[in-house]
Amino acid sequence: MEALENLGVWGSILIAVVWSALPIVFILLYALVTLYAEMKIAAHIQDRLAYMRTGWHGTLQPFADILKLLQKEDTISSAADRKLFRLAPYVVFMGTYGAFSAIPFSSIYIGSNIDLGVFFIVAVSSLVVVGILMGGWASNNKWSIFGAMRSAAQMVSYEIPTALAILIAVMITGSLNLQDVTKFQEGGIHNWVVFGGPLPLTQKLLLIPFTLVTFIILFIASLAEVNRTPFDLPEAESELVQGFNTEYSGMRFAMFYLAEYANMFLVSAVTVALFLGGWTSPFGSFLSGPVWGLFWFIGKCLLLVFLQIWIRWTLPRLRVDQLMYTSWKVLTPFLFVCIFGVGLILVL
């Protein structure tokens, strides 16, 4: 790296490009793995086998799927707003990809170690809803508009509980910088924020009920943020025939898919960094270090992604009014109580 820096301006540009391209490489690899994993997990939940023919246990199937999507005709309906229609998938993906820049993958790798890391992620990932609204509107299809409107209402509502839950973690750790938040939790599983953080014992024990509830609520809210079951109303295939992406085909459709998978990882990453110790090892200094950090971080995130998949293939879907009810009348009041409780304990 130093050799590159000696090259002057061009060297630093090269470093910047490589540095910022790492997340997209990761997202693509991760999407392939998760695509395969989701189908396999779904199949095993449903007592069947899923892909078995393409490669060993169907491992080449994701590649085949992507090839198929690449070959598909890219149709745009005549009534669509062509510019917005083309733009929408990229806006959705951009929101997700932008947020990856503040994710602390390891103690040495974070795209941009900004002090307002969490805030940045919450703000940038809100772009996703703009893209979805754009796609639904530009499609000029009544079902798509339904999906887009639902999506807008849903994401805006669920941003409140998400932000409040994040606030609680920030109150405990005292920082918005995700690297600092992670370092705060170093030293083993008992120091994670979900278990009260590395605070004096009495304080810690008092905190645990609040942090556990907050963690669960953040996980539920993150399901809604990424439109996964039981909150998959915007794309409810049995009601809205895929909702906002009904009219999309080929690579544009794949972009939506990619963004959804990347988003699943993103919300898990935020949860992991704030509550599950980020890249720190659960065994204190054992198996810790930059590379192990990467392993732990991605491992924890994939565990949460697995949970999301598990829930998706088990539960039915909520109705619009029930979705709003859950957000405003259940999750948000609980979080206010938690904020009050945590604040009180921290002051004592």
Next chain:
Amino acid sequence: MNGSKTLLTSYVSQPGEIKTSSGKTLRTDEMIINMGPQHPSTHGVLRLEIVVDGEIIVDVIPHIGYLHRCFEKHAEHMTNYQQVIPYADRMDYVAAMNMEQGYAVAMERMLKIEVPERVEYIRVIMAELQRIASHLVAVGTFGIDAGAFTPFLYAFHDRERILDLFEMTCGARLLYNYVWVGGLSHDLPPQFIDKAKEFCKYYRPRIKEFNDLLTYNEIFVKRTANVGVLPKDVAINYACSGPMLRASGVNWDLRRDDPYSVYDRFEWEPQVGKGEMGTVGDTWDRHIVRMREIEQSVNIIEQALAGIPEGNVQAAIPKRIRPERGEIYARTEAPRGEIGYYIVSDGSTTPFRVKARSPAFVNLSVLPEISRGAMLADLVLIAAGVDIVLGEVDR
């Protein structure tokens, strides 16, 4: 009628004008959307024209006829009364055995013939197996419409075993041509009884598993309870039948109330909706009635398998059936309700007229009545609760 209105007051639509804070008036309007004929939740080629106010349904107009295959006209042009049976199969293709049985019962009453006891037992076993298979499709797709995909595959896994039994018996898995006028096309294969007993033993615990997975799931209950309430009087006025009618609290089952075959020899009970999770006659009641009927069917099958007599499977009837001049209406209990055949004979070898009264067609007519004021997402569940098979709606 009043029941549904009071329950859903919070949904009552008010299109009109909205005053903004700056004093301007914004006009809101209803939107007409078209659901189907190609839509994953219309269970075939049903087209629903929906008038919505936001997500709230103001009116629903079902348009049918996309799968019309002239069953009744075809039946008049057969060379033989037996040849109608494959067409009857294709009406309710999810419950073909029951369709055949209805026709056979009607014809036998017209000809005033008694079929051998073994035939009646086999018909009961087949009809009840088919009822389970059909209800499994109903509850499985109900899960899909609620957004849960897994229960569907659980249901189809078990349905597969029933279809295997049918395949073993008559070689077909969906459209059997097995129940003939005066008997059956084949006798049971020798290993059938053991396999069917094995199935009953395997299947009983699976009912509980399915209930745990879907029926009593909190989200599912929230989605279906108090949704699409069909009060008793409305159900009777619209001539609903089958699980749809029973879920509304009317204890009416043709197997008991207009007896045919040997159902009176077995211990079983028609299941009625009790409104455990909400109101009597809501969508959840329709689901649970189907689940409980599955259990009752397993009971009947087990008893029938234990008591099946030996004997011939063909009554002595001529190759060319030539009924006397006259008419008959006979009705039997299909999984979706009352399947009635009205057959007119002019004394020749072909029917002069065959009219089928199909249950889902009649049940579907109540759909607009129970979905007004519900939300778009509810409509999908209400339609799934009616459990339509378009082959039989359109005939």
